[in-house]
Amino acid sequence: MQPLLKVQDLCVKFNARGGSFSAVDGLSYQLAAGETLGIVGESGCGKSISALAVLRLIPDPPGFYDGGAIHFEGVDLLHLSERQMQQIRGKQISMIFQEPMTSLNPVLTVGKQLSETLLLHENATKQEAHERAIEMLKLVQIPEPVQRLEEYPHQLSGGMRQRVMIAMALSCNPKVLLADEPTTALDVTIQAQILDLISTLQAKLGTAVVLITHDMGVIAEKTDRVIVMYAGRKVEEADVRFLFESPQHPYTEGLLASIPRIDTSESVDRSALNEIKGIVPSLADLGLGCAFAPRCRLSNDLCRTTKPPLEEKRPGHWAACWHSNQL
């Protein structure tokens, strides 16, 4: 089956004082219809930039594409005009952002913002758009949708705003939904509501989802396949079960071991957590070798001088590490 979205060797760079640095370096992935792909990593690893890049939303300058291709249904998005991109954004591929307060327009009512997409993409009349907006708010389980349409974002709670964002993103039945930390700003009980909602809608509408998060728990519960990013590069990709059962990259292994868990036995509590030494490196001064080498327990001279290629370590399980066999 042809993948719906195929990102190939994508490189995004940013100009900064004293040269440019790679925020996303050689990222490739494929997404099939109805699938959920998780992208996990820490701040600055390039996970959000990779999503913005798909929609051609990288601010230029200072950012620019330095090669690669993004095929959506066979068309390379990097070669489309801005006008053609507008036909894709919100209609074919849409995005949910982390902070619903800053990504909704504070001076427009919820109804205005919801119907805007519909008027633009679906050639709907005002009346149709209004009705569809009510329908969408019902779909995302907002009580009293008719009143809510007249309200402004500040009158809604955080969970409600995120629901409105989801309603906006899904109002044109997009084929791909890019969700960038959709629940990070929310409380856990609201997070559970929102994640369930995304799954339900995904099953109903057949949307493919790219779920970007730093939370391994969310990854474990909601994704089919996972990409782990570190310092702009994909360091591991696998089926979610394989990834948690037997990580093939020391960074993934360390990440999994360092999270406090709610399901541990009493004996593990208050014992020291497994920490990854050191700090996330600055993208501006990455060396020649593996970016994780300075923090890695397995690193040797080879790691410090030569970047490990992404290799298939087991069927369907890829990792970029010289020492996967020692894990």
Added chain:
Amino acid sequence: MDRGRRALLEVTNLRKYFPIRRGFFPRKAGHVQAVDDVSFSILPGKTLGLVGESGCGKSTIGRTVLKLMEPTSGRIFLDGRDITDLNRTQMRPIRTEMQLIFQDPFSSLNPRMTAGAIVGEPLSLHNPTSRKQSRERMLEVFDRVGLHTDQAGNFPHQFSGGQRQRIGIARALILNPKLVIGDEPVSALDVSIQAQIINLLMKLQDELGITYLFISHDLAVVKHISHQVAVMYLGRIVEMSEKNTIFKAPQHPYTRALLSAVPNPTPLARAKKRIVLSGDVPSPINPPEGCRFHERCAYVMDQCKTTPPPLLEITSGHWLACHLEN
């Protein structure tokens, strides 16, 4: 709870209401009941984890205990001494015994002071000694929290997030406090750095016998670091016990929902049934009558709508505020 020993911090019937003023000539138009009738105590050298969702009043408790805000009513005892009615001057010597660690390591450090000056400042305010002694003490604390002593001359922007949080911890420790209140001290950090700071906080407790009031919304972190856990909902404690009891056999419907909402980092656990609460947390300006959770509770009874359930000790050391149990 171990009744033989005296609690380091004891809080009884604490209330903190914030007046809401409206109009051109502001008149009181009501109250935000941020904290309502909260009691707890922490034994020396132990950690009480205070969990709850945003707006439940957990940070207000931290600030009121430190007397950064005056409580509306209730009593606060530090090491057996009633500090509730002390004024600013009387509080000054006591401030050395309790310190706060902030959530955001970016906005809580003065960008124009060096790390060394930030860490040393409490010492010069409370306990002026010779320059040489102050500097020695500052470097000692630097070393203890895992910062390089030769970085003392650097400014905050030259440090990473995790290192800045270490500076915040060093500043809290320099006066040898008995009680440290951490207000979401690891929430702003990346996962791999979070583990480093949690380990540091636990190590410091073992070495120095510090008592922690650890405020967080992250249940997994609280489970890892605490001895006792109190769960708050809309200004009240709904359940409190020794940690393992509450995580193994939660009794309050809210605690159960909260625990089941935490995403579990094990793909195999996916099948588990999740209790998804409907709706949002109500406003603390006009909290529901009776039990504040009743509108979202699956087990609501008539009694819950009218009478607030008292916090009662159901088994030794396990406190619960729910009519179901009684």
